[in-house]
Amino acid sequence: MLVREDVDGFVNEDWSVFGKSFRRGGFCGLDAKGSFGPADWQIGFPTVEAYRDAWLDDARRSAATAYAEDRRDALFRATNMLDIRRARAHGNGTKDL
Structure with a gap:
């Protein structure tokens, strides 16, 4: 659900x-x-608020970019939760993910 909301919100800015x-x-966001x-x-x-501003800047840049495919579909495909599920299955993640 969170991924869907994030992608939909991002696409719609x-x-x-x-x-x-x-x-x-107590919020603290990491930049990888x-x-x-x-x-x-x-x-x-x-x-x-700092994260929001960066997120909105990214969403605006993304919206202004011409892509070869539908942006929403591409973001869903790129947001692969399989790696998280694998980590949890192998004991490398937490139940809180």
Whole structure:
């Protein structure tokens, strides 16, 4: 459900669809800097508002880009939850994911 809301909100540039999922107090968002290695990650979003602004900027850039395929379909395909399910199945994840 969360992935669907995120993708739909992103495609429609509508933070209200996704933003309600965040707890305001104690929020800390990581910026992976395009890396799979946690050692490369940095705190990039000290507040929900900072994350929201970056998310909306990304959504606007995405909307302004011409793609060879439907953007919503491509985002669903790229958002693969299989890796999370595999990690949980092998004991490398938590039940809270």
